[in-house]
Amino acid sequence: xxxxxxxxxxxxxxxxxxxxxxxxxxxxxxxxxxxxxxxxxxxxxxxxxxxxxxxxxxxxxxxxxxxxxxxxxxxxxxxxxxxxxxxxxxxxxxxxxxxxxxxxxxxxxxxxxxxxxxxxxxxxxxxxxxxxxxxxxxxxxxxxxxxxxxxxxxxxxxxxxxxxxxxxx
Ligand code: FES
Numbered sequence: 001x002x003x004x005x006x007x008x009x010x011x012x013x014x015x016x017x018x019x020x021x022x023x024x025x026x027x028x029x030x031x032x033x034x035x036x037x038x039x040x041x042x043x044x045x046x047x048x049x050x051x052x053x054x055x056x057x058x059x060x061x062x063x064x065x066x067x068x069x070x071x072x073x074x075x076x077x078x079x080x081x082x083x084x085x086x087x088x089x090x091x092x093x094x095x096x097x098x099x100x101x102x103x104x105x106x107x108x109x110x111x112x113x114x115x116x117x118x119x120x121x122x123x124x125x126x127x128x129x130x131x132x133x134x135x136x137x138x139x140x141x142x143x144x145x146x147x148x149x150x151x152x153x154x155x156x157x158x159x160x161x162x163x164x165x166x167x168x169x
Contacts, residue, residue, distance in 0.1 A: 051095075051099055051100025051101065052079060052095045052100050052101070053095075053100075054093060054095060054141075055079075055156060056156050057156060057157070058153050058154070058156075059075060059078045059080060059154045059156065060151050060152070061073070061075055061080065061091065061151075061153065061154050062082075062151065062152055063150060063151055063152065064147070064152060064168045067082075067083075067084040067089070068084065069084050069085065069086065071083060071084050072116075072127055074094060075094075075154075076094075078093075078094070078154065078156060079093070079094040079095060079102055080092065080093065080143070080154055080156070081094045081103075081116070081129075081140070082152070082154065083127060083128065085127075085165070087163075087167065088165030088167035088168070089152060089166040089167075089168065090145065090162075090164065090165055090166070091143045091144075092128075092129040092140040092141060092143065092162070093129075093140050093141045093143070094140075095140075096118040096120060096123055097123075097131070097136040097137060097138040097139070097141075098118065098120065098121055098123050098134070098135050098136035099120060099121065101118055101120035103116055103117070103125070114127070115127065116129075116140075118136065121135055122135075123136035125139065125140055128162060129142065129162055140162075142159065142161065142162045142164060143155060143156045143158060143160060144158035144159075144160050144164070145166040146166070147168060152166070
């Protein structure tokens with residue numbers, strides 16, 4: 001039976017999501033042993049009316065078995081990006097911290113080692129959401145992940161440090 005453990009630098013409120021939205025995600029396709037991530041942009045430019053707003057709630061982001069190490073999956077309902085690295089699962093906002101453009105919606109190709117691009121005004125984030133190049137002023141916000149009835153659930157009402165991981169063993 002799977003066990004879960006949290007690797008956190010600070011305590012987050014103990015909260016379990018029970019009302020889960022229907023799962024909706026785009027699975028990234030593996031190519032040659034590496035994973036190609038589909039990352040893209042809404043063309044918001046300087047038009048703030050097209051900026052996305054974070055959705056507060058619990059989002060079903062799939063089974064742990066849906067992920068391979070290096071994956072970064074996009075969930076447009078939230079919108080969220082959920083990844084798996086060597087330390088475990090993590091979830092973060094898919095909204096650029098500059099003018100709020102979505103950074104998961106359309107298609108640019110990013111290799112497993114590649115960054116996340118926001119072509120609205122060319123900010124670049126690492127695959128774990130760290131800001132690498134502006135004008136975006138901040139890294140992507142990370143949110144708490146839980147395992148509920150065998151499914152990964154992201155609670156976007158609980159912000160966590162960017163090095164927080166959910167390890168499923
Ligand atoms: S909204 Fe300007 S770089 Fe992303």
